[in-house]
Amino acid sequence: xxxxxxxxxxxxxxxxxxxxxxxxxxxxxxxxxxxxxxxxxxxxxxxxxxxxxxxxxxxxxxxxxxxxxxxxxxxxxxxxxxxxxxxxxxxxxxxxxxxxxxxxxxxxxxxxxxxxxxxxxxxxxxxxxxxxxxxxxxxxxxxxxxxxxxxxxxxxxxxxxxxxxxxxxxxxxxxxxxxxxxxxxxxxxxxxxxxxxxxxxxxxxxxxxxxxxxxxxxxxxxxxxxxxxxxxxxxxxxxxxxxxxxxxxxxxxxxxxxxxxxxxxxxxxxxxxxxxxxxxxxxxxxxxxxxxxxxxxxxxxxxxxxxxxxxxxxxxxxxxxxxxxxxxxxxxxxxxxxxxxxxx
Amino acid sequence: xxxxxxxxxxxxxxxxxxxxxxxxxxxxxxxxxxxxxxxxxxxxxxxxxxxxxxxxxxxxxxxxxxxxxxxxxxxxxxxxxxxxxxxxxxxxxxxxxxxxxxxxxxxxxxxxxxxxxxxxxxxxxxxxxxxxxxxxxxxxxxxxxxxxxxxxxxxxxxxxxxxxxxxxxxxxxxxxxxxxxxxxxxxxxxxxxxxxxxxxxxxxxxxxxxxxxxxxxxxxxxxxxxxxxxxxxxxxxxxxxxxxxxxxxxxxxxxxxxxxxxxxxxxxxxxxxxxxxxxxxxxxxxxxxxxxxxxxxxxxxxxxxxxxxxxxxxxxxxx
Numbered sequence: 001x002x003x004x005x006x007x008x009x010x011x012x013x014x015x016x017x018x019x020x021x022x023x024x025x026x027x028x029x030x031x032x033x034x035x036x037x038x039x040x041x042x043x044x045x046x047x048x049x050x051x052x053x054x055x056x057x058x059x060x061x062x063x064x065x066x067x068x069x070x071x072x073x074x075x076x077x078x079x080x081x082x083x084x085x086x087x088x089x090x091x092x093x094x095x096x097x098x099x100x101x102x103x104x105x106x107x108x109x110x111x112x113x114x115x116x117x118x119x120x121x122x123x124x125x126x127x128x129x130x131x132x133x134x135x136x137x138x139x140x141x142x143x144x145x146x147x148x149x150x151x152x153x154x155x156x157x158x159x160x161x162x163x164x165x166x167x168x169x170x171x172x173x174x175x176x177x178x179x180x181x182x183x184x185x186x187x188x189x190x191x192x193x194x195x196x197x198x199x200x201x202x203x204x205x206x207x208x209x210x211x212x213x214x215x216x217x218x219x220x221x222x223x224x225x226x227x228x229x230x231x232x233x234x235x236x237x238x239x240x241x242x243x244x245x246x247x248x249x250x251x252x253x254x255x256x257x258x259x260x261x262x263x264x265x266x267x268x269x270x271x272x273x274x275x276x277x278x279x280x281x282x283x284x285x286x287x288x289x290x291x292x293x294x295x296x297x298x299x300x301x302x303x304x305x306x307x308x309x310x311x312x313x314x315x316x317x318x319x320x321x322x323x324x325x326x327x328x329x330x331x332x333x334x335x336x337x338x339x340x341x342x343x344x
Numbered sequence: 345x346x347x348x349x350x351x352x353x354x355x356x357x358x359x360x361x362x363x364x365x366x367x368x369x370x371x372x373x374x375x376x377x378x379x380x381x382x383x384x385x386x387x388x389x390x391x392x393x394x395x396x397x398x399x400x401x402x403x404x405x406x407x408x409x410x411x412x413x414x415x416x417x418x419x420x421x422x423x424x425x426x427x428x429x430x431x432x433x434x435x436x437x438x439x440x441x442x443x444x445x446x447x448x449x450x451x452x453x454x455x456x457x458x459x460x461x462x463x464x465x466x467x468x469x470x471x472x473x474x475x476x477x478x479x480x481x482x483x484x485x486x487x488x489x490x491x492x493x494x495x496x497x498x499x500x501x502x503x504x505x506x507x508x509x510x511x512x513x514x515x516x517x518x519x520x521x522x523x524x525x526x527x528x529x530x531x532x533x534x535x536x537x538x539x540x541x542x543x544x545x546x547x548x549x550x551x552x553x554x555x556x557x558x559x560x561x562x563x564x565x566x567x568x569x570x571x572x573x574x575x576x577x578x579x580x581x582x583x584x585x586x587x588x589x590x591x592x593x594x595x596x597x598x599x600x601x602x603x604x605x606x607x608x609x610x611x612x613x614x615x616x617x618x619x620x621x622x623x624x625x626x627x628x629x630x631x632x633x634x635x636x637x638x639x640x641x642x643x644x645x646x647x648x649x650x651x652x653x654x655x656x657x658x659x660x661x662x663x
């Protein structure tokens with residue numbers, strides 16, 4: 001019940017907390033390192049999955065974190081969900097540091113977050129019906145009344161455009177198509193009326209023909225519930241339709257941050273350039289030209305390169321600078337941050 | 345006449361599977377031709393029979409096949425009349441090879457990658473192991489894998505490198521035709537672009553022809569000379585890429601193109617409502633009719649295949 005109230009009052013609340021400027025989530029100098037062990041014990045270094053990440057997310061804002069696999073975007077997201085423990089730095093949600101929450105507080109915290117997994121089939125338990133899947137988070141959070149359970153499940157299924165809801169409730173995940181499975185995952189993320197949604201590549205496993213449908217659904221939910229959304233993806237072409245800001249992540253760090261138009265139209269970082277160059281639009285002329293793509297692969301996060309982590313692949317590398325000193329964040333235009341020595 | 349430069353000619357190919365719920369008509373009367381040193385892209389939603397088509401062409405059939413018929417000409421050899429042993433000796437991996445779906449996981453984890461790439465040479469051409477390894481080294485250089493990787497095991501390579509190894513394995517016997525089944529769908533954008541650069545280079549250097557099976561239309565344009573659109577087991581349109589990416593003829597192709605999010609340009613992407621029909625009892629008439637925005641009365645009858653120049657479209661609107 002309380003959740004309902006928070007959600008309806010979220011707008012006036014944001015005004016109350018003017019001091020924080022409506023900031024919902026704040027990530028300060030976050031480091032997530034995983035210890036490597038030799039033969040199960042004995043220290044063998046760290047995997048620096050997230051290495052000094054700063055950003056904040058306002059109420060009702062959508063940000064996209066773009067990067068290749070292994071760049072740390074999933075570790076970052078799992079840390080925000082407190083599935084990983086931060087090694088250093090803080091995650092502040094709604095004014096509260098969540099680094100060291102007690103288990104009972106953690107449950108309340110997580111009920112404010114919705115999580116949309118990448119692979120819907122893997123994310124849904126195969127032996128539970130849609131109704132059971134959606135009732136579970138409600139039961140865990142102490143709702144026992146049968147009519148209320150039924151009504152909330154029905155409402156959330158209708159919200160993700162699965163109607164008639166009664167028809168889908170007794171079905172098992174394997175009886176649904178990929179798009180419908182993803183809708184159930186979204187319904188489950190939304191059922192506690194969260195204030196923030198974390199979507200980890202929500203459409204990458206789906207067919208091209210339904211991707212846009214799911215993205216539009218997420219956008220509608222975001223608008224109608226004034227949700228803060230973190231959209232994690234490797235596909236720049238879907239970002240434009242979905243989010244206000246783009247954060248580009250490479251080897252555990254955010255290397256370019258800004259509004260969608262700033263990052264896409266006034267690209268500054270060579271890595272972002274490469275990502276844009278690599279993303280194709282359907283055009284027959286593509287077949288005639290070779291693309292200019294930096295060779296090689298992202299570095300190991302155990303021993304990341306000194307200086308700028310992109311320098312071994314960068315076509316504009318400045319000897320003696322890029323490979324020695326880590327670039328600071330430059331701000332070429334207001335709100336657009338780029339960690340690259342080219343802007344010095 | 346034009347036969348000479350046709351590498352692959354598929355005529356009325358059918359592949360049905362037996363299941364407990366009935367017969368799945370996975371490939372239902374597919375026709376198309378591919379010219380030498382061209383690449384055709386087969387696009388369609390999942391479950392439309394794209395992968396079954398590649399299996400039918402390469403004759404890699406599972407046990408529950410109910411019906412398998414049609415004609416497949418590869419460089420004027422009718423492959424369907426060959427028996428399995430002849431097919432293995434003359435066609436598979438000699439004239440035609442496959443880069444399977446999720447190729448990076450298709451490598452044998454307990455054999456060094458060099459030996460895996462060399463294996464087709466010793467199996468099909470009976471060359472000695474050292475010679476085959478030499479050939480493998482040559483292929484490694486060709487696809488951009490460092491030569492000293494030859495003694496590594498697949499788990500020691502990254503996804504992109506494994507993909508290149510799978511490609512080297514398909515190319516080592518210098519086949520006329522390579523079938524690529526979703527070659528890059530599991531890879532990162534930059535790696536994906538690198539692999540497509542490589543495929544383009546191989547296409548121009550080795551004069552190989554490609555059949556690229558994918559659901560990713562945007563990246564498929566990186567290689568395509570021709571585009572074939574598959575829907576519910578049938579080919580509904582074949583067209584030149586220059587025409588197709590600008591102005592597809594079939595309403596399904598148009599919807600599919602409109603659903604591609606674009607990085608450049610301002611069009612809002614659209615989506616296709618509904619779901620593709622079951623292949624167990626496909627609807628009579630046009631199979632796309634139920635989801636088609638432009639259907640009319642005649643769509644309840646099976647549309648004929650209309651030829652427009654070199655292109656083909658299966659829709660009443662184009663009759």
